[in-house]
Amino acid sequence: MPTLQDQLEELALREPVTTPTTGLWERGRRYGRRRRAGAVLVGGGAAAVVLAVVAVGWLRVPGAADLPATGGTLELTLPDAFHEPSRWLPTTDDPPGPLVAVIPTQDASFWGEEEPGVVGVSAATGEYAFLDLPGLPGSPTGPDDSTAPALSADGRLVAYWYVGQTRGEPVRRGPVLAGVAVYDTITGDVVRRPVPTEHGVNAAELTWSGDVLWMTWMAWDTVRPRSATGSGAVAWTPTTGAEVVHPEVSDLDGLTAGGDGSLVAGGRRLGLRDAEDPDAPVMSWRFSRPTTGTAYLSPDGTRVAALAGGTATSDTGRRGRLLVGEVGAPGTTIRLRETAGQGWNGLAGWRDDGHVVASDLARVAAEDPEPSTLLHSVDIITGDVEDLVVQRTAADGPLVLAQDALAAPTYDAPDPARPLDPRLEAALLAVALVTGIAGVLLWRRRVRP
Amino acid sequence: MSDRDLSTDARASFEAFVIARMPSLVRTATLITGDHHDAEEVVQVALVKAVPHWSRLVGDPEPYVRRIVARECVSRWRRRRWREESRSSLPDRGVSGVDSEAALDLRAALDRLAPRQRAVLVLRYFDDLTERETAAALGIAVGTVKSQTRDALARLRRDLPGLQVAGERRDDGFGPARPATVTT
Numbered sequence: 001m002p003t004l005q006d007q008l009e010e011l012a013l014r015e016p017v018t019t020p021t022t023g024l025w026e027r028g029r030r031y032g033r034r035r036r037a038g039a040v041l042v043g044g045g046a047a048a049v050v051l052a053v054v055a056v057g058w059l060r061v062p063g064a065a066d067l068p069a070t071g072g073t074l075e076l077t078l079p080d081a082f083h084e085p086s087r088w089l090p091t092t093d094d095p096p097g098p099l100v101a102v103i104p105t106q107d108a109s110f111w112g113e114e115e116p117g118v119v120g121v122s123a124a125t126g127e128y129a130f131l132d133l134p135g136l137p138g139s140p141t142g143p144d145d146s147t148a149p150a151l152s153a154d155g156r157l158v159a160y161w162y163v164g165q166t167r168g169e170p171v172r173r174g175p176v177l178a179g180v181a182v183y184d185t186i187t188g189d190v191v192r193r194p195v196p197t198e199h200g201v202n203a204a205e206l207t208w209s210g211d212v213l214w215m216t217w218m219a220w221d222t223v224r225p226r227s228a229t230g231s232g233a234v235a236w237t238p239t240t241g242a243e244v245v246h247p248e249v250s251d252l253d254g255l256t257a258g259g260d261g262s263l264v265a266g267g268r269r270l271g272l273r274d275a276e277d278p279d280a281p282v283m284s285w286r287f288s289r290p291t292t293g294t295a296y297l298s299p300d301g302t303r304v305a306a307l308a309g310g311t312a313t314s315d316t317g318r319r320g321r322l323l324v325g326e327v328g329a330p331g332t333t334i335r336l337r338e339t340a341g342q343g344w345n346g347l348a349g350w351r352d353d354g355h356v357v358a359s360d361l362a363r364v365a366a367e368d369p370e371p372s373t374l375l376h377s378v379d380i381i382t383g384d385v386e387d388l389v390v391q392r393t394a395a396d397g398p399l400v401l402a403q404d405a406l407a408a409p410t411y412d413a414p415d416p417a418r419p420l421d422p423r424l425e426a427a428l429l430a431v432a433l434v435t436g437i438a439g440v441l442l443w444r445r446r447v448r449p
Numbered sequence: 450m451s452d453r454d455l456s457t458d459a460r461a462s463f464e465a466f467v468i469a470r471m472p473s474l475v476r477t478a479t480l481i482t483g484d485h486h487d488a489e490e491v492v493q494v495a496l497v498k499a500v501p502h503w504s505r506l507v508g509d510p511e512p513y514v515r516r517i518v519a520r521e522c523v524s525r526w527r528r529r530r531w532r533e534e535s536r537s538s539l540p541d542r543g544v545s546g547v548d549s550e551a552a553l554d555l556r557a558a559l560d561r562l563a564p565r566q567r568a569v570l571v572l573r574y575f576d577d578l579t580e581r582e583t584a585a586a587l588g589i590a591v592g593t594v595k596s597q598t599r600d601a602l603a604r605l606r607r608d609l610p611g612l613q614v615a616g617e618r619r620d621d622g623f624g625p626a627r628p629a630t631v632t633t
Contacts, residue, residue, distance in 0.1 A: 002551055003613045004605070008575040010552045012476035015485040019475055019493060021467045025460050028500020035501065449497035 031449040038443040046436020053428045056420065076100050076123045076155050076405040079413035081390045083128075085119040088419040091130040095188035098123040098155035100405045102131070104148055104398075110422055120185070123155050123405070128417055133183055134190055135162030137175050147177065148400065150206035150213065153257065155402035157238065158183045159206045159213050168198040171220045176200035180215050182238040191238045199223050205252040208403075211237050212261030212275045216251050235261060235275040246278045254293035256349070257403060259301050266295030266306050270327070270334060283330040291323060291336070298350045299407070302327055304334060305356045305380070307347060319343030322358055324380045340383030344376075349406045351377045357388065357406045364390055373399075459503050466510055467496060474518055480571040481522035483560055491521045512585065515576075519568055519586045526564045551609075558608040566601035569594055574614065 002010070082101060087108040099120040107117025107130050115138040120131045137147060149160040164178025178201075179194035195201060197219040204217040216233040233249035236242075249263075258264040261275035270285040290309035297304055304327050307320035321343050325334040344358035351357050356378050361371040373391040378384070388410060391399050471492060478488030495517035499510060506513050559567055565587065572583045573594075580598075584591045606612050 003615045004555075004570075005574050005615050007552050007555045008480055008571065011556055012480050012575065014552075015479065017472040017475045017489070019471060019489040021464070021471060024467060024493065024496050025463055025500060028463075028497040028503075031497050032501030449494050 027449055031447070035444055035447050038447055039440045042439035042443050043436055046432050046439065049432035049436075050429055053420075053425060053432065076402055076408040077126075078389060078405045078408040078410045079121070079126050080388070080410050081392065081413040082121065082399055083392050083413075083416035085128050086416070086418050087114065088421060089119060089128055089130055089417060090419070091132050092120070093132075095185055096120055096122050096129060096131070097185055098402070099151060099158070099185055100126075100155055100402055100408075102149050102151050102158055102400045103128075104400075112423065118149050118158070118160065120158070123402070126411070126413060131158060131183065131185075133158065133160055133162075133181070135164065135178075135181055135192075136160055137163045137177070147204060148206070148398065150208050151400045151402050152208045152213075153210065153403035155405065156185055157208070157213075158185060159208065159215075159238075161201075161204050161206070162192065164194070166197055166200050169223050171199040171202075171223050177204055177217070180204075180206065180213070180236070182213065193234075193236050193238070193243070195219075195232065202229060203251075207252045207255060207257065207263070209257035209263060209275065210259070210261045211239055213238060214246075214249070214252055214255075214263060214275070216249060237261070244276055244278055246273075248278065249273070256294060256296050258297050264295055264297050264304075265293070266291050267293050267309075270295055270304055272297075272330075285327065285330060286333040288325070288333055288335045289323070292320065294347065296347055296349050296356070297327070298353050300353050303353070303380070305347060305350065306336070307344060308338070319345055319360065322347075322356060322378060322380075324356065339378060339380055341378065341385060344378075345373075348375055348401065349403055351388075351406050354381065355379055355386075364392070368392075463496075463500065463503050466514075470511060470514070471496070474514065477515070477571060477576055478518050478522050480559070480575055481519065481564075481568045482526050483556070483567075487525055488522070491518055491525060495521060512582070516586045516588070519572060520588060523564045523568050523587070526567070554609055555605075558605050561608065562601055562604060563597075565589070566597050566604070569597040570601045570605075573598055 076098060078100060082103070085103055085105050087106050089107075091107075100123040101121045103119045103121070105117060105119055106114040108114050116136065117130045118133055118136065119128050121128055133149075147161045149158055151158055159180055159182045161177045162179060162181045163175035166176055166178075170176050176197075177195070179192055179196075181193075182191045184190070193215070195204075195215075195217055199220040199222065201217045201219050204215070207214045213236050214233070215236060216231065218229040218231050220229055231250055233246040235244045235246060252263075255263045255265055258272050263273045263275070265271035265273070265282075266287075268287055268290050270287060272283040274280045274283075285304075287306075291306035292309050295304050295306040303324055305322065305324050308323055309320070319342070322339045322341075323336040324339060325336040327334060339356075342360075345361055346359045348357040348359055357375050358378050359373050359375050362374055363371050364374070374387065375389040375391070377386040377388050474492045474495070475485075475488050478491045479485050482488050482491065495514050498517055499506065499514050502513070503510065559570070562570070568587060569583055572578045572586055573580070578586065580591050580594045584594045587594070589597075602614060
């Protein structure tokens with residue numbers, strides 16, 4: 001009986017092989033060319049999509065700004081506009097150098113989860129980037145959550161409250177403030193000043209005055225959230241480590257920087273508190289007329305500026321007249337006179353000894369949904385106004401300017417960086433790659449010889 | 450040697466291979482597809498597809514060409530079988546030549562096998578490939594070749610009682626042969 005092999009042989013030999021053997025080489029060459037052309041076409045299309053995505057991402061990051069020349073590394077320049085920072089901005093890998101401003105806002109992870117972050121605006125390039133601040137609270141730290149960072153006048157040091165452990169049982173779950181850290185934007189070093197508490201800090205403030213960082217806080221006395229609080233205030237010099245406790249200072253609201261680390265208070269009187277001697281009496285002057293709670297001393301310390309009291313507030317948009325007076329001997333009365341021109345919503349400081357920086361709220365463009373804060377330089381003699389800065393920042397916290405930047409030359413700020421949502425970018429690239437690879441494979445399989 | 454010379458050499462090598470090996474490849478394809486015309490077309494397609502790669506195949510192009518033939522046969526036969534099953538009855542295939550009763554029975558039995566089982570059987574027992582070579586030709590695992598062979602032989606033996614299969618070699622082609630004949 002024939003085996004399987006024999007029978008297969010018989011079946012195979014049943015039909016004579018008459019397949020033509022000519023022309024196969026030419027057909028094969030043509031087939032190879034079609035296959036390569038299709039692969040190049042499909043692959044090139046996918047590569048074009050990838051390039052387009054990368055190019056769009058690149059175009060949304062503006063080039064370097066044309067900054068005015070400055071005399072040294074710590075000289076600041078002032079952009080004529082600040083923008084709402086994108087939550088997709090990158091985080092700095094290296095110390096960014098002096099900053100002209102910091103903006104508290106929301107930092108988004110790749111998966112879209114948001115947590116508080118701080119964007120720095122480089123004084124050297126005008127670029128925006130999230131600062132790598134170790135220990136920055138990743139979520140609200142208390143009912144008041146007043147943890148805005150503070151930027152030193154020269155833009156080099158960023159002070160912020162960091163989170164950590166309490167000595168006893170914390171009054172609430174989640175992060176609790178444990179002290180103040182100072183980030184050096186040139187060296188990247190971080191210096192910490194712990195504020196040990198039994199149950200946690202529920203309100204905290206920071207203000208720079210020269211090299212001195214004023215810090216105040218309220219801390220719970222018991223683990224009950226509505227319990228009484230104790231407070232603390234310290235004038236700390238991070239560069240030397242020196243610090244002075246100021247039991248008479250309860251909060252820093254409305255206080256501004258004077259000379260030599262001192263604090264300036266406005267209102268019905270001008271007060272000047274020395275940083276180094278907590279027992280020294282507060283130097284005081286009467287105002288000839290009431291002002292809002294905030295007053296600013298001129299750089300040479302001879303003049304004071306404030307807004308007329310009772311009307312001006314940036315919250316309600318009501319304006320007050322700009323008042324300027326000469327500062328005489330302590331205990332005397334400062335005669336405040338109104339400058340010519342319009343009223344203002346607020347003050348930001350002095351640009352030089354003859355100009356005050358005042359702010360108002362206005363819509364820069366008719367289509368703007370919210371009014372922007374505009375900073376102007378006001379001549380204290382003539383009342384002449386020069387536009388300085390537009391703040392289009394409706395971020396979570398206020399823009400924090402380096403005080404020295406008010407005196408700096410201005411430049412045209414570039415358009416803000418608007419990085420693509422990295423999830424969208426990744427998805428587009430993945431789709432382009434998968435489509436390209438699938439297209440090439442499909443083409444190579446479908447093209448017939 | 451210039452590109453033109455290389456191309457001329459490759460073409461000569463290709464045409465020599467076609468003349469020498471095409472009949473054998475067509476017979477293999479005929480057994481796998483069950484259709485002589487399909488088989489001729491499959492082999493032509495395989496050879497055309499091999500041309501762009503020919504310069505890299507010089508030396509031993511047959512495994513590559515056979516792999517294209519085997520895979521193309523299986524996919525074509527699957528497509529053809531699906532079309533035929535959709536028509537509820539198989540087309541009447543004309544018989545040419547003088548076939549033995551046993552060969553006709555075998556062809557009917559092969560038609561009832563799954564495409565891959567049929568391909569495995571043809572490559573193993575007509576082309577005399579090892580399990581490893583068969584696996585490479587079909588792009589499947591050696592274990593799959595073993596199981597498909599076992600299942601295909603069992604099915605054939607059910608349909609063709611008394612089928613004899615010549616002894617299988619060891620996979621490496623050496624050593625004592627297994628029992629020379631299996632009789633059911």
